Amino acid sequence: MAPSTASTPTGVLFEDDPVEQLEARLHNDHEQISPPKPAKEYRRRLVWRNIILFVYLHLAALYGAYLALTSAKLLTDIWAFLLYQATGLGITAGAHRLWAHRSYKAKWPLRVILVIFNTIAFQNHVYEWARDHRVHHKYTETNADPHNAKRGFFFSHIGWLLCRKHPDVIEKGKGIDMSDLEQDPIVVFQRKYYLILMPLFCFIIPTVVPVYCWGETWINAWFIAAMFRYTFTLNMTWLVNSAAHMWGDRPYDKYINPSENKGVSMMALGEGWHNYHHVFPWDYKTSELGDYSANTTTAFIDFFSKLGWAYDLKTVSPEMIKKRAERTGDGSHPVWGWGDKD
Ligand code: ST9
Ligand code: ZN
Ligand code: ZN
16 A cells, blocks of 8 residues: 655655554554644754765775775785675675574674674664664655655665654654564674774774785775775665665566666675565575575575574575566566466
8 A cells, every 4th residue: 555645734744654553543542532643843954973974984985996096005905895895794694684684593603703794894783773774674665764765866875874863763663673683692792882893893903904914005004995995885785775776677566666776786795686675575685586696695695504604594485476576576577478478
């Protein structure tokens, strides 16, 4: 059912899930006798500290890219690339597929590796990342979605980190069950010490290693391995929220905006198969395809599954995928070519 909209006296639009509203009414006797509350007014409040930091970060990253091509040692560029891949896995295999979606289970040594990679990535600690992401899936493209793509490319890409959250994000977010992560000591530890661990892992170690291990200059190490690598990885992640919510086929559900975007998948280690992922969020592959070249995260999880460190990998049966593609797909799924439509 399409979300309903209501406008405030100031003309600000709000979207609410009508099923939620109905359920809330059924459980709230008071509402039957009192008139409905007017929607809370929402005004965007910019966070200038974040705006200044992100402007600096992007300027520094551009300078880092220039240095990487002109004066850096080859090992420094390789180091930055490896950090991009490792931190990407800390987000994709860690925060996303393991902790936010529980699409597989991991033994503690793998969880430790993932939490280290995740801390180098600095996309907030796992608990906060997973809470926002669970809200994103439950209330996709409503005001309760932290990076609601209906507010445009810029907002869903980076703008949502430059202003206070819509009150619906916080209100609806309170209903999200986070008890599983509150019981994971590795997640709890990272959250408790994040303000010490994050600067150390994301900025200090990546800068110090090239200087002491292969004699790189401090300037090159800081601007390439810290600034450029971090900003680049952030942007590749944000593309999933922006580009993959706008452009691409919708083979599994044409009624939602998340799309299959191969370009984003290549850069985001397999996370651009976003139409599939929003339809079947529990699949550890976040994709129907077994193609490792555009899904290095799946290769990583499969590798650790062979070692026995990753287990209980959840997936979706081909029959279920076929049925869904036939029922709600946009016709771009191969299933349409196999059928006897003619
Ligand atoms: C970053 C995150 O970049 C990127 C996430 C991307 C997600 C992508 C998903 C796509 C799929 C996966 C693809 C992976 C691909 C990877 C490829 C790699 C190559 N529920 O937040 P606050 C409450 S981070 C419930 O301050 P404000 C709660 O009580 C970049 N409650 O709100 C909270 O207190 P606490 C680096 C919630 O004041 C309180 O509200 N980090 C929820 O509106 C205050 O929360 C930054 O730049 C909720 N969902 O401020 C930091 N949310 O936490 C940026 C909040 O103590 N963030 N509450 O419980 C900020 O500065 C602020 O959050 C703000 C909003 C200014 C944006
Ligand atoms: Zn999404
Ligand atoms: Zn997800």
